[in-house]
Amino acid sequence: MGYGFKTALEVTLIAVKASAIPVGKEVIAIAGSGWLSGGANCALVVKSSTVIGVTNVEKGLEVREIIAILRTKFSQKLIDKLRKEKKQFSPSTWIRLGL
Numbered sequence: 001m002g003y004g005f006k007t008a009l010e011v012t013l014i015a016v017k018a019s020a021i022p023v024g025k026e027v028i029a030i031a032g033s034g035w036l037s038g039g040a041n042c043a044l045v046v047k048s049s050t051v052i053g054v055t056n057v058e059k060g061l062e063v064r065e066i067i068a069i070l071r072t073k074f075s076q077k078l079i080d081k082l083r084k085e086k087k088q089f090s091p092s093t094w095i096r097l098g099l
Contacts, residue, residue, distance in 0.1 A: 002041075003032075007032070010031075032070075042069050045067065049062070
């Protein structure tokens, strides 16, 4: 998956550890690649947990639905290239291009 997917899962784990959301509840986790792709580009329905679930599937974090996800996956090589090119465009151009 992409950076937004990974970040959405991480944010859920952090929110549970901070007691912002209870364990075992379905939540919508939203995240993205930041400035590079224009902000939030991934939305997931996740069963909250404090563990990923490698050792205990029943108590682990569970992705129940992918609501939205970016089609273009950003590799580090592509990110570096776009950062160099971004200096040539205005912010409105980046928004229009979905970058």
